[in-house]
Amino acid sequence: MSDFTGKTVLVTGSSRGIGLAIAKAFDAAGANLILHARSEIQAETLAEFQHDVQVLQFDIADATATEASLKALYKQENFQGIDILVNNAGITKDQLAMGLTPEDFAQVVNVNLNGTFNVTQPVFKKMIRQKHGVIINLSSVVGLMGNMGQTNYAASKAGIIGLTKSLAKEGARRHIRVNAIAPGMIVSDMTAALPEATQAEILKNIPLARFGQVDEIAQTALFLAENDYITGQTITVDGGLYI
Template identity: 40%
Template sequence: MTTTRTALVTGGSRGIGAAISQALTAAGYKVAATYAGNDEKANAFKTETGIPVFKWDVSSYEACKDGIARVEAEIGPIDVLVNNAGITRDAMFHRMTPDMWNEVIDTNLTGLFNMTHPIWSGMRERKFGRVINISSINGQKGQMGQANYSAAKAGDIGFTKALAQEGAKAGITVNAICPGYIGTDMVMAVPEKVREGIIAQIPVGRLGEPEEIARCVVFLASDDASFITGSTISANGGQFVA
């Protein structure tokens, strides 16, 4: 990387997103992290890492457009976009409400459009860009109780494949990463017996680490990955082989 590039990571102050933000910073990028609601944890992350944080809801196009403009004014044009923000509203389908469906689709799928669209023209003009979408193993194989989440994450993969074809001639690559079960605070908070049951389904015999997903992002963002676009990286310890 001959010049310092700017990276924007949605949901970038906690869990996998925090690891991505820190790994990109360590690799020499200027990084901005977005968050949706937890001011206390976001500010603690900023204090600990020095990475600036910006608050907005990725399910709102106008909020994304305004937030991106703030980031670019303060830090610089965005060269690397990591669409990591996501939520769950789990329920068996017969108990799933329209709100539970819409909230997940709006954040986890429409959020990719809302974030990528305002940045796309600038990437095209500069003839360089990296869009990295964090999907999920459950977008590949489906998951009981997650019809909304699985649908959104599968949609992320389709979005990736289509947009990659549009960006290729403009020097923009678009790729997806599908993490399996990662040892985030959320996963570690589940009862130990449940966690053991999850690990029993993973051939490598352990949960993934957030830093392992972050290293995939750093590679895809780099010049070394310029011939890789429209791809899906499965980082799941062999739990699902697509």
């Protein structure tokens, strides 16, 4: 059983889905949780946590607002710093490349890739000074293998892998580890909305013959947070889709 008692964990995009599952897993392991969302997190969601949580609300694509929110966090009385940062927040705007507008391409990259950097940079600076820290970035199997209709999303998630490797090299001497998780097809509102025929076609390419669960991504995050000899890696959790 993982034990993160006394550790402070910030999870972006933690109002639902994978981000919420990761936050709950760290909460169950005793961590102090800082949740983040672009919009208000519902009271019933907050009530699902075992311990008190703090909530930050800002758009990660807005570098100025992001930095201001994080600066205010660090200025709080008795705040000891962030031990673990999980960059999960992201969006999709799927369209075949020939129909993709420059605006839709830029928006997805700006949120998923630039937004990840906007959150990471100020936290990374503090981790450098405190001489420890863990950063876990949510990429995607699409960032490794590409996917029709997701040129913008694939580019952003591939960029996160490059960001992860570079930060891992920069942070290692200060005992900061940086890794990425690349989920495959995970049960979610998005996958549930797919036609049954589409789901069946996708399942044909997954050796384990099922979609993943959000808790399986959350357990991977816990593993990366506590294993002190893994850095710069991308852990694929996809049922064998990308073999």
